[in-house]
Amino acid sequence: MTTLSVDRASRWFGNVVAVNDVTMTIGPGVTGLLGPNGAGKSTLINMMGGFLAPSTGAVTLDGEPVWQNEGVYRHIGVVPEREAMYDFLTGGEFVLANAELHGLPDPGAAAARALATVEMEYAQDRRISTYSKGMRQRVKMASALVHDPSVLLLDEPFNGMDPRQRLQLMEMLRRMGEDGRTVLFSSHILEEVEQLAHHIEVVVAGRHAASGDFRKIRRMMTDRPHHYLVRSSDDRRLASALIADGSTAGVELDPAERALRVRAVDFARFTELLPRVAKENGIRLLTVSPSDESLESVFSYLVSA
Numbered sequence: 001m002t003t004l005s006v007d008r009a010s011r012w013f014g015n016v017v018a019v020n021d022v023t024m025t026i027g028p029g030v031t032g033l034l035g036p037n038g039a040g041k042s043t044l045i046n047m048m049g050g051f052l053a054p055s056t057g058a059v060t061l062d063g064e065p066v067w068q069n070e071g072v073y074r075h076i077g078v079v080p081e082r083e084a085m086y087d088f089l090t091g092g093e094f095v096l097a098n099a100e101l102h103g104l105p106d107p108g109a110a111a112a113r114a115l116a117t118v119e120m121e122y123a124q125d126r127r128i129s130t131y132s133k134g135m136r137q138r139v140k141m142a143s144a145l146v147h148d149p150s151v152l153l154l155d156e157p158f159n160g161m162d163p164r165q166r167l168q169l170m171e172m173l174r175r176m177g178e179d180g181r182t183v184l185f186s187s188h189i190l191e192e193v194e195q196l197a198h199h200i201e202v203v204v205a206g207r208h209a210a211s212g213d214f215r216k217i218r219r220m221m222t223d224r225p226h227h228y229l230v231r232s233s234d235d236r237r238l239a240s241a242l243i244a245d246g247s248t249a250g251v252e253l254d255p256a257e258r259a260l261r262v263r264a265v266d267f268a269r270f271t272e273l274l275p276r277v278a279k280e281n282g283i284r285l286l287t288v289s290p291s292d293e294s295l296e297s298v299f300s301y302l303v304s305a
């Protein structure tokens with residue numbers, strides 16, 4: 001079982017709408033679930049993993065509802081974001097406990113295999129309280145893998161990892177995707193997703209904003225209108241020279257900032273235009289800074305596109 005479908009699913013908590021009418025299909029391979037903080041990624045993952053029921057709509061695995069469906073749970077492994085582990089257990093005991101909870105025929109062998117997959121055999125007899133963040137993450141991963149699920153859902157798995165641990169985990173997830181498993185991981189960091197997933201799903205403020213090839217979506221992000229704050233030796237003259245060119249969509253004098261707010265439609269052309277116009281008019285550029293580079297503004301653009 002490998003294809004997860006979210007069909008017009010919403011989930012609200014009181015009057016907070018965490019996930020709003022989302023439809024997406026996640027198949028084998030690695031998919032990145034990208035969105036800013038509070039976008040609804042964890043809620044989506046919890047619905048896909050069977051921890052939460054959708055308020056409306058459906059979440060299914062190969063057509064079977066996930067919620068309260070034991071048969072389906074056997075195919076899904078979840079690595080949650082929160083650190084809810086029994087620190088007094090050793091890593092080996094923790095993974096074994098999960099193998100037993102799944103009612104596996106040979107829990108010991110399953111736990112050993114899962115610990116080997118994440119290369120944690122060497123520390124399996126140490127208490128979890130002595131583990132680093134990366135080691136904890138790997139043990140969580142081993143317990144999610146103990147029943148050999150075909151679907152692996154990971155909520156912000158790279159949070160708090162150092163670069164080496166991050167690379168190791170990426171390599172592991174890549175391998176699982178190549179083996180034909182459905183691997184979905186959430187992140188709010190564009191670069192992280194870029195390194196691991198070609199296919200991404202973007203959620204913003206509970207809504208599904210974009211879906212598809214990472215490069216295509218990245219291009220949409222780069223091609224969006226860019227806003228700059230520009231200070232120069234002659235803002236008025238610079239403003240009139242810039243507005244004469246088609247790559248500038250708007251220029252505004254901001255008296256409080258003593259600067260120009262420039263909206264450029266064609267990113268590449270504008271970065272060539274600005275220094276040229278300044279030079280031709282004998283104007284010195286003092287500051288040029290993007291004013292809308294936050295991930296939130298990039299995402300908002302995608303939603304409105």
Ligand SMILES: Nc1ncnc2c1ncn2[C@@H]1O[C@H](COP(=O)(O)OP(=O)(O)OP(=O)(O)O)[C@@H](O)[C@H]1O
Pocket residue numbers: 013016017018019035036037038039040041042043044188
């Ligand atoms: N159990 C809950 N009770 C009330 N509100 C909740 C609950 N779970 C999530 N929310 C709200 O739903 C929205 C989406 O939260 P969610 O955790 O799914 O987002 P996220 O994209 O995973 O964010 P983050 O990256 O910060 O974890 C937020 O406004 C959050 O406050």
